Amino acid sequence: MPIIEVNLLEGRAPEAKERLIQALTDAAIDAIGAPRESVRVILREIAPAHFAVGGQSFAAKAAATAQSKIEEDWSDGR
Template identity: 60%
Template sequence: MPLIQVTLIEGRSAEAKSALIRGLTDAAVDATAAPRDSIRVILQEVPAAHWGVGGVPKGASVKEAGHG
């Protein structure tokens, strides 16, 4: 049973998340020939303030990050 875990910044629409789950499932079926109903996809959403890029929380403004 393939299990696909994805971590992403929160804020995407339900439609976008459904499309991602569908696309990942399709890719897993194509790549592994596993039965579609055996594929599991877990989306874990993280607040932007908890996601760091270049040493700065993604949700921080330039001023808060000390770059301005």
């Protein structure tokens, strides 16, 4: 029985997660001939504040990007 674990940031639509589950299940069936009913998929959603790259959380990076966009729009007179 294949068990596929996926870690991803929170915020995706339920429909997107269902498509991912289906695609991963199909991939296991195609790759190793696993019976569909034996494939297990575990999605673990991580809060952006709990995931970091290069010493900065995704939440902090998103906030900095949003602030930069606001400042850019302000300087452009938008």
